Amino acid sequence: MALGGAVSIGAMTAIQARINGVLGMRIDDGIVAGLISFTVGLVFLLVVTAAMPQTRAGAVRLVQGVRTRRIPIWMLLGGACGALTVSTQGVTAGLLGVSLFTVGVVAGQTVHGLLLDRIGIGPAGVVAVTPGRVLGGAFALAAVAISLSGDVLATAPLILLVLPFLAGLGIAWQSAANGRLAQRVHSPMTATLMSFIAGTLVLLVAAGISIAVSGMPRALPTEPWLYLGGLLGFVYILLGATIVAHTGVLLLGLGSVLGQLVTSVVIDLLWPAASGPALWQLIAMVAVAVASVAVAVPWRRRRQ
Secondary structure (H helix, E strand, O other), X not given: OHHHHHHHHHHXXXXXXXXXXXXXXXXXXXXXXXXXXXXXXHHHHHHHHXXXXXXXXXXXXXXXXXXXXXXXXXXXXXXXXXXXXXHHHHHHXXXXXXXXXXXXXXXXXXXXXXXXXXXXXOOOOOOOOOHHHHHHHXXXXXXXXXXOOOOHHHHOOHHHHHHHHHHHHHHHHHHHHHHHHHHHHOOHHHHHHHHHHXXXXXXXXXXXXXXXXXXXXXXXXXXXXXXXXXXXXXXXXXXXXXXXXXXXXXXXXXHHHHHHHHHHHHHHHHOOOOOOXXXXXXXXXXXXXXXXXXXXXXXXXXXX
């Protein structure tokens, strides 16, 4: 069930990437598009928090934990990494396509997820570096190599390929930090709220800099679906904070990678991007990503 939730997170991330990518292209400012996405999610979360007593109690525990230093600052910074993710979606996904954006994220999630599990940052504690987990990470990186073959490097600027990798690093850290915070305040919803608060603050500063350098964005589009990215972010961040204690950071990342790639291939086939990969690359990337999850999953239960 936890792995199924991880795959669902990936599917929602892929859909969010296309929404934010299109919004970023329409207003000609990916950072402002990320701010809009986070703001929508934050408003929704504030309404939910006000309506649910258990979430309000979690918010009180969060404030008390910060005041008494029982909750360290690094647990509050998951949203800052989420801000990097949605900004990168707005800048790159509309041009590269969701599939190519996703494989860059794969590399970052794989490398950082394996490291964070090994040093015990996530709520599952120290997770052993087993041969299956290493092989799963290797397969995930192979999917990245496939995505960069052909004419992709010739048609897309290198910086646009590096940004998704950095976003993948951030996603792995966000999962670990939010999972630990959810344990500490006994409320995944509160951890999600903190993530959106931190991300919105970071994006406010980044958007201010972007506007000062590049000028005001274009007029906001009127299609309602372009503003659903924040709601999807709310759902998958909450789900990730809930299940990461059962999966570990790496397996959560690999499961979400599978969901991202399968969904992104469908999106890119129905709605091709300007610099997206060829059909054979899409198929090969998904096959290798499936293999990465299959070899990393601990299929046999330990005896109690």
